[in-house]
Amino acid sequence: MKDSPILLKVKNLRVHFPVRGGFWNRIIDKVKAVDGVSLTIRKGDTYGLIGESGSGKSTTGKAIVGLQDATKGHISFMDSDVTKKSARKKMNYNHDVQMIFQDPELSLNPEKRIFDIIAEPLRNFEHLNNEEEKIKVLKLLEIVGLGPDSLYKYPHQFSGGQRQRIGVARAVATNPKLIVADEPVSALDLSVQAQVLNFMKKIQKEFDISYLFISHDLGVVKHMCNHIAIMNRGRIVEIGTREDIYEHPLHIYTKRLLASIPEADVNKREEHHKNRLEVEKYYEQNKDKFYDENGEALPLIQITDTHLAAIPKNMKKG
Amino acid sequence: MQEVESKDINLKKLEAEAKANSTPSSFKLMFNEFKSDKMAMISLILVSLFILYVIIASFFINTSNMMSTNIMNYFAKPFTPDFWLGADAGGRSIAKQLIVGSRNSILIAIGLTAISSSVGIAYGLISGYFGGITDLAMQRVYDFMMIIPSFMIIIEIVNIIPSYNAISLTLILSMFYWMGTSRLIRAQTLSESNKDYVQASRASGTSTLKIIFKQIMPNVSSLIIVDTTISFAENIGVETGLSYLGFGLPMGTPSLGTLIANANDADNITTYWWTWLPATIEIIVLCLAISYIGAVLRRATNATQRRSTK
Numbered sequence: 001m002k003d004s005p006i007l008l009k010v011k012n013l014r015v016h017f018p019v020r021g022g023f024w025n026r027i028i029d030k031v032k033a034v035d036g037v038s039l040t041i042r043k044g045d046t047y048g049l050i051g052e053s054g055s056g057k058s059t060t061g062k063a064i065v066g067l068q069d070a071t072k073g074h075i076s077f078m079d080s081d082v083t084k085k086s087a088r089k090k091m092n093y094n095h096d097v098q099m100i101f102q103d104p105e106l107s108l109n110p111e112k113r114i115f116d117i118i119a120e121p122l123r124n125f126e127h128l129n130n131e132e133e134k135i136k137v138l139k140l141l142e143i144v145g146l147g148p149d150s151l152y153k154y155p156h157q158f159s160g161g162q163r164q165r166i167g168v169a170r171a172v173a174t175n176p177k178l179i180v181a182d183e184p185v186s187a188l189d190l191s192v193q194a195q196v197l198n199f200m201k202k203i204q205k206e207f208d209i210s211y212l213f214i215s216h217d218l219g220v221v222k223h224m225c226n227h228i229a230i231m232n233r234g235r236i237v238e239i240g241t242r243e244d245i246y247e248h249p250l251h252i253y254t255k256r257l258l259a260s261i262p263e264a265d266v267n268k269r270e271e272h273h274k275n276r277l278e279v280e281k282y283y284e285q286n287k288d289k290f291y292d293e294n295g296e297a298l299p300l301i302q303i304t305d306t307h308l309a310a311i312p313k314n315m316k317k318g
Numbered sequence: 319m320q321e322v323e324s325k326d327i328n329l330k331k332l333e334a335e336a337k338a339n340s341t342p343s344s345f346k347l348m349f350n351e352f353k354s355d356k357m358a359m360i361s362l363i364l365v366s367l368f369i370l371y372v373i374i375a376s377f378f379i380n381t382s383n384m385m386s387t388n389i390m391n392y393f394a395k396p397f398t399p400d401f402w403l404g405a406d407a408g409g410r411s412i413a414k415q416l417i418v419g420s421r422n423s424i425l426i427a428i429g430l431t432a433i434s435s436s437v438g439i440a441y442g443l444i445s446g447y448f449g450g451i452t453d454l455a456m457q458r459v460y461d462f463m464m465i466i467p468s469f470m471i472i473i474e475i476v477n478i479i480p481s482y483n484a485i486s487l488t489l490i491l492s493m494f495y496w497m498g499t500s501r502l503i504r505a506q507t508l509s510e511s512n513k514d515y516v517q518a519s520r521a522s523g524t525s526t527l528k529i530i531f532k533q534i535m536p537n538v539s540s541l542i543i544v545d546t547t548i549s550f551a552e553n554i555g556v557e558t559g560l561s562y563l564g565f566g567l568p569m570g571t572p573s574l575g576t577l578i579a580n581a582n583d584a585d586n587i588t589t590y591w592w593t594w595l596p597a598t599i600e601i602i603v604l605c606l607a608i609s610y611i612g613a614v615l616r617r618a619t620n621a622t623q624r625r626s627t628k
Contacts, residue, residue, distance in 0.1 A: 062517075062593045064519070066520075067517050067520055067521060071392070092523070094521055094522065095521045098508075098521060098522075099517075099521045100362075101517070101518060102514070103514060104513060106513050106514040107515055107517075107518045108515055108518075109515040109518075109519075109533055109536070109537070111536035111537050112533070112536070115336075115341075120519065120522045120524060121522040121523060124522055124523035124524055125523055131329065134329060134333070135329060138329075138332055148333075148335050148336050149335055149336055149338075150331040150336075150339075151333075151336035151339075151340070152336050152337065152339070152340030153339065153340065159540065170518070170522070197411050225354070236579075242366070253552040253598075313454035
C-alpha cells in the first residue's frame with residue numbers, strides 16, 4: 001500500500017469563517033472550522049476522517065471537492081495544485097474527484113428525473129451523444145442494482161437506500177479517481193447501511209476508486225477504511241493505519257471515541273461500563289495536557305512510521 | 319455491426335420499459351386536476367374561449383368607424399338587432415367597444431404579465447442565489463422601487479411622453495410591476511440554494527447559470543405558475559384602473575377602463591346602466607375565473623394538495 005502513488009495531498013489546510021456583527025457588520029471574530037489539516041491519500045486507499053459534529057470534517061471534505069474555498073493551505077491532486085478555482089476548472093478537476101452526500105433526500109433534485117440526475121456529470125464532462133449517454137446511465141443503474149424502469153422516475157419514488165445508491169451512481173458516472181463520501185450512510189437505517197457500504201466496496205474494486213470516508217461512526221469506519229485520521233476542534237489529533245488507531249490509540253480523544261462504540265455483548269456489560277468510566281475519568285483528569293491554553297489541539301508528533309498523534313512531548317515513549 | 323444492432327434493439331426495449339414506468343408528466347397532472355374540479359374547468363374554458371373570441375372578433379371591427387360619433391343613436395336601447403348592448407352618449411355601440419376594449423386590456427395584461435414576471439423571476443433567482451453583496455445591492459434597488467408611488471409616476475410618464483401606444487404603455491407599466499414576484503421568488507430561492515442538490519450540481523461541474531435556471535428554477539416552478547396566474551388577474555386591473563382615470567390608452571382607443579368610466583356620470587348609473595354594467599361584470603367574472611384556475615394550478619403543482627386520484 002505504501003508504494004502506490006500519491007493521489008491527493010492536503011497541506012496545512014485552513015478554512016475560517018468570519019463572524020460578523022456590531023454596528024457596521026464588521027468581522028468581529030472567526031470560526032476556525034478547519035485549522036491546519038494535512039492528509040495524504042494514496043491510490044486505492046480508503047481514508048477515514050472521523051470526528052464529532054462540528055469538528056470540521058465535512059468542511060475538509062468540501063474543500064477537497066472544491067465546494068468550499070480554502071482560507072490558507074494547499075491541495076494538490078496528482079502533483080498539480082488545485083487550491084485555486086481556476087486551476088480546478090482548467091483540469092476538469094471534478095471529473096476525477098466526486099462527492100457522495102450525507103442525506104440522499106436533499107442531494108437529489110426533487111424536480112429532476114433519475115436519468116437527468118445521473119447524466120448531469122456526464123453532460124458536463126464527457127459530451128456523449130444521446131444514445132451513448134442513455135446506455136451509460138442504464139449501465140450505471142444496473143451497477144447500483146436498479147432496473148431500467150427507474151430511468152424516468154423522480155427521486156421521491158425511491159426508498160432511502162435506493163436514493164443513496166442513485167447518489168453513488170452519479171458520483172461514479174465519470175469514473176473518478178477519488179470520491180469524498182460525506183457520512184454516506186448516517187441518514188440510513190442499519191440494514192440499508194450495510195447494503196450501501198458493501199456496494200461502495202464492490203465498486204471500489206471494480207473501478208479502482210479511492211475514498212475519503214467522512215464519518216462519526218467508528219464501527220462503519222473499521223469495516224471500510226485502511227487509513228484513519230481523527231479530527232477534533234478543526235485539527236487532526238491522531239492519524240495512522242487502522243491497526244494503529246484501534247490497537248494503540250494514544251490521544252485521549254481517540255480513546256474516548258473508541259470507548260463510545262456500543263458493544264452488544266451482554267455478558268461483559270459490567271466490564272465495558274467500568275472501562276468507559278475509566279476512560280472518562282482519565283479524560284477529565286488529563287484533558288488540559290492534550291490541549292494548549294486556547295483549547296486547541298497540540299501539533300502532531302511522529303510515533304511510528306505510519307502513526308502520528310497530537311500528544312504532549314513527554315508522553316511520546318508510551 | 320451485428321453487435322451494435324442488437325444493442326440498439328436492446329436500448330429501444332429498455333427505453334420502452336422505462337417510458338411505461340415513468341411518472342405522468344406535469345401537464346397531465348394539471349389536466350387531471352382540472353377534470354376533478356368542475357368550477358375550474360368551466361373557468362378555464364370560459365377564459366380561453368373569451369380571449370380567443372375577442373381577439374378574433376376584433377379583426378372584423380373597424381375601430382375608427384366604431385368610435386365615430388353618431389348622434390342618431392344617442393343612448394340607443396340595448397337588446398336590439400343593431401345594438402345588442404345599446405350605445406353610449408356618442409351613439410357608439412357598447413358591444414363593439416366591449417370586444418375591442420377587452421382585447422386591448424387583455425393583450426396589455428398578457429404582455430405586462432409576461433415581461434414583469436420574467437424580470438421578477440430572474441431578479442429574484444439571481445438575488446437569492448448569489449446572496450451577499452449582490453443580494454444587498456439588488457434588494458436596495460427593490461426597496462427603492464417599492465417606496466416610490468408607482469401609479470403617480472406612471473401617470474406622470476404618460477403625461478410627459480408626447481405619443482404612446484399599447485406597446486409603449488405595456489413597457490412603462492412593466493417597469494413598476496416586477497417587485498412582488500421578485501421578492502416571492504427570492505425568498506424561495508434562498509432556501510432552495512442551501513440544499514445539497516445545488517452543491518451536488520456544483521460538484522458535477524454544472525455552471526452557475528445552469529444551476530440557477532435548470533436546477534433551482536424547476537423547484538420554484540409551482541410558485542412561478544401560481545404567481546403568474548394571479549398577477550395576470552391583477553394586471554387586467556392595472557390597465558383598467560389607469561384607463562378609468564383617463565391616463566391609460568390614448569383617446570379614441572376603447573378599453574374596459576373607459577367603459578367603466580361611464581359610471582362617473584350619475585345619469586348613466588341610474589338610467590343608462592348598459593353603458594357601464596357589461597364591462598364591470600366582465601372584469602369580475604374574468605378575475606374570479608382566473609383565480610379559480612390559479613387555485614387548481616397551485617394544487618396540481620403541490621402533491622399534497624391534489625384532489626384528483628390519478
